[in-house]
Amino acid sequence: MINAEIKKMIVDIVGEENFDDSKVGRLTYSYDATPDMQSMPDAVVSPRNTKEISELVKICNEYKIPIVPRGTGTNLCGGTCPTEGGIVFLFKHMNKILELDLENLTMTVQPGVITLDIINMAEANGLFYPPDPGSMKSSTIGGNISENSGGLRGLKYGVTRDYVMGLEIVLANGDIIRTGGKLAKDVAGYDLTRLYVGAEGTLGIITEAILKLVPKPETKKTMLALYEDLEAAARTVSKIIANRIIPATLEFLDQPTIAAVEDYVKIGLPTEAKAVLLIEQDGSPEQVDRDILKIEEICKSEQAVSVQVAKTTEEAEALTTARRWALSAIARIKPTTILEDATVPRSEIARMVRAINEIGAKYNLQICTFGHSGDGNLHPTVPTDARNREEMERVEKAFEEIFIKAVEFGGTITGEHGVGVMKAPYLELKLGEAGIAAMKAIKAGLDPNNIMNPGKMFAKDTRKRVVVGK
Amino acid sequence: MINAEIKKMIVDIVGEENFDDSKVGRLTYSYDATPDMQSMPDAVVSPRNTKEISELVKICNEYKIPIVPRGTGTNLCGGTCPTEGGIVFLFKHMNKILELDLENLTMTVQPGVITLDIINMAEANGLFYPPDPGSMKSSTIGGNISENSGGLRGLKYGVTRDYVMGLEIVLANGDIIRTGGKLAKDVAGYDLTRLYVGAEGTLGIITEAILKLVPKPETKKTMLALYEDLEAAARTVSKIIANRIIPATLEFLDQPTIAAVEDYVKIGLPTEAKAVLLIEQDGSPEQVDRDILKIEEICKSEQAVSVQVAKTTEEAEALTTARRWALSAIARIKPTTILEDATVPRSEIARMVRAINEIGAKYNLQICTFGHSGDGNLHPTVPTDARNREEMERVEKAFEEIFIKAVEFGGTITGEHGVGVMKAPYLELKLGEAGIAAMKAIKAGLDPNNIMNPGKMFAKDTRKRVVVGK
Known part of the structure; x- marks a missing residue:
C-alpha cells in the first residue's frame, strides 16, 4: 500500500502532475487488451527519465511495492494487468527516437516510442x-521488447529479439545498467540483452534500446492461394521451404476464419475454401520474380483452386485484406474474443490445425484458426462471451488441450504473446519442473523482493481466466 | 579433491576406460589454445550420454568438485583451462549429428561434433x-555455443547465438532441461537458450543443440582492395554500408599484418600498403554482380590503389590467402602470439586502429591488426615471447589500454573470444559494478555451489596472464 509518506516521496521525484491515485486514473490502468482480466493498481506514475525511474524503483524495492511497467497495454496475456496492485509505470514522457545512426545501421529509442513510428x-x-x-x-x-513480439515477417526476418542490440535497464535494486551496444559481436559476460527481451517486465525496467536495422528490400510481391483441402495448403508450405525459398510472409487462414472475413468485408472470398495462404516475398526484383514464379508452380502442383499474384500495390493491398481483417472479423461474432498463439514446428501445422478442430468439436466451440504458417505460429481464436461462465470454462479446457497438443508436437504454449497471467498455469507443460525452477532462480537472483511485475510468468496456483477485481 | 570413494562412484557411472587421473592424462588437459596458461585438473572423464553427465554432475555438486566442460580447447581466453582443478568433461562419445530436418531446416547435434562437419x-x-x-x-x-563463436560472416549472418534454436542442458544440480525447440517463435518464459549461449560453461553443461539452417546462397564473389591510407579503407567500409549493401565478408588487414603474410607466403602483396580489404558477397547472381560492381566503384572512389575481383573460384581462393594466413604468418614472428578481439562499432574502426598503433608505439610492441571490419571486431595481435616477463608485462598493459579504448569508443572487451580467465579482470570496464553484480546473481541462482567452470568470467583478483601451475 502507498501511504502518505511514500506518496510524498514519489511526488517529490516525478511531480504532482505525473502521479495519479484517483479512482478514474487507477481504473484506466486496471486492465489491458486481455479479455476478462481486471485488477486495480494503487497508483499510476509517469517518470520523465531513467534517473527518476531508478529513484522510484529504489522506493518500491524498499517498501516492497509491485511495479507494473506498461506501454499501451496491447498484450493479450494479462502482462500489464496489475494483479497484485502496486504502481503502474507509464512511458509517455519517454517516447523519443533518440538517434538514427546511418553508419552503424542502428536506431536508439526510448521505451514509449510507437512501433510503427520506428x-x-x-x-x-x-x-x-x-x-x-x-x-x-x-x-x-x-x-x-518485454514481450519479444513477433509478427508476420518472423519466418524470414526473425522476431524482436533479433533486432535488439543493447539495452539500458533499471534493475530491481534501482541500479542502472547498459547491456550490449552498437555491436554485431559482443561476448562480454552473459547475454543480459536477450535475457531481458521477453522477460515481461519481471526482471527490471527497460529504459532505452539500441535497435538493429537492415537495408530495406528493394521490392515485394504478394500472392494469395485458395485450397479445398487443408493438407494441401500445409504441403504447399513444406514444399516452398523444401525448395529453399524463405518467403517474407507465409500466412494461413482456415475455413471458419475465411467465412468470418467474407461475412464482414465482402470481398468475394469463397467461403467454402478450406484454407487460404497469403504469401509475400521481398528482395531484389529478379529474386522475387523467380521465387514467386516457383511458389505459384508449387501452389498449383498442390491443387490450389485459385492462385492470384498481385500486379500492382493496390492489388497486393486487396489480397492482404483477408489476413488483415481476420481478427476484427472474428471479433464481430461474439462479445468476447479469446485469441491464443500455440506454436508448433512448421512441419506439424496440418496436424495441429486438425487437433484444434477436433478439440473445438469436443467442447462445442467455434474455433477460427489463422496465423503464421511459415513459422508454425498459429492463432486459434474463439468468439465467446465472458458473461457465459459455463462456456468460458469450456474455452479454458479447450485451450488447455490445445497447449498440451502443441507441446506434444514439439511446440510451445506461446509463440509471440507471452506468458503473463494467462499462460502461467501452462508454463510447466513446456518447461517442466526443472525448467521453471531454473527460471525462478534467475528471478530470485535479480529481483529478490519480487517487486517487478509480480504474479506474471510463474503461476501461484491454477487460477486461470477469471475476473480478479479489487 | 577426488578420493577413492568418489573415484569409484564416477567409474561406476562411466566405466574404467572413460576415467583418467593419470599424470599424462591430466597434463594433456591442463591447458588449451590460450598462450601461457596451465593448471592441472584432478581427473578427466568422457561421459557417454546425457544421463551419465547428469549423474556425474550430481556427485560433483554434492562434493563441490569443479567441472570444466571441454570440446577441443581451441578457445583463446583460458575458458577450458582447469584453473581450480576438478574434473574435465570430454565429449568424444557425444559427437553425433542426430538429425537433419529438411522440413524445418534444423540440425540436431551433440556437443562434440566438429563445426566444419556441420x-x-x-x-x-x-x-x-x-x-x-x-x-x-x-x-x-x-x-x-558456450563461447558464442563468431567468424567472418558475422556482419551479414550473425553469430552462433543466431543459429541456436534449442538446447538440452544439464544444470548444476544435475537436472536435465530442454529449452526452445524447432520453433522460430517461442516466448514461454525467459530465454534460457540465449542465456546459455556464451555462458562459457559456467551455468551448466550443454548436451544437445537444435541448430537453425538457412538456404545456401546461390553464388558468391570475392574481391580484394589495397589502400595506401588506413582512413580510406575505413571510409570504404562505411560507404558500402551507407549504400545499403551488407557484404557476407568484409575483412581488414593492416600494414604489419600484410608484411607478415607476404614474408610468409610470398604472393606478391605490396608490403607498403597500409590496409587491405577482403570483400565477399553472396546471394542471387544478379544481386551479387550488382553489389560487387557498386563496391568496386566505392573502393575506387576512395582511392584504392588496386581492386581485384576474382573471376574464378581459384582466383577467389588466392585472394582470400592473405586473410586466411594472417594469424599463422604473425605466429611465425616470435614464439608466443597474443591474439585479442577488442570490438567497436563499425564507425569507429579507423579511430580504434589508430589508437592500437599509438598504444603499440607507447609500449614498444609490434601489434599486427586484422579482423572483421564489417562488424567492428578487430584482432590486435602481438608476437612476443612468454619467457620474456618484462615484455609480457608491457603486453598486458598495452592490452588493458586497448580494452579501455574499445569501451570508450562504445565497444566491448571481447567480440567473439569470450571472457574466460583472460578477460575476467577487464569485464567491469564494459559492464560496470552493477552489471557484474547482476550476472553474479544469475550465476549464484543457477550454480549455488560454483561448480560449473569456476574461476571463469568473474575475476577473483586482478591476476592476469600468468602460469598457474599446480
Missing part, C-alpha cells in the same frame, strides 16, 4: 525494422 | 550454417 522512420531512410506485431500501430517498443 | 553436412543438402569461427576445422559445436 518502422516508418527506418523506411524513410532506406532501412528496415522487420518486427511487425499485429498491434504495431499502437504498441510501444518497450512492450515489444 | 557446415559441410548443411551445404551437401543445399543449406547453410553460417557461423565460421577461425577454428572451425577443429572446434566443436558445444564449444562454439
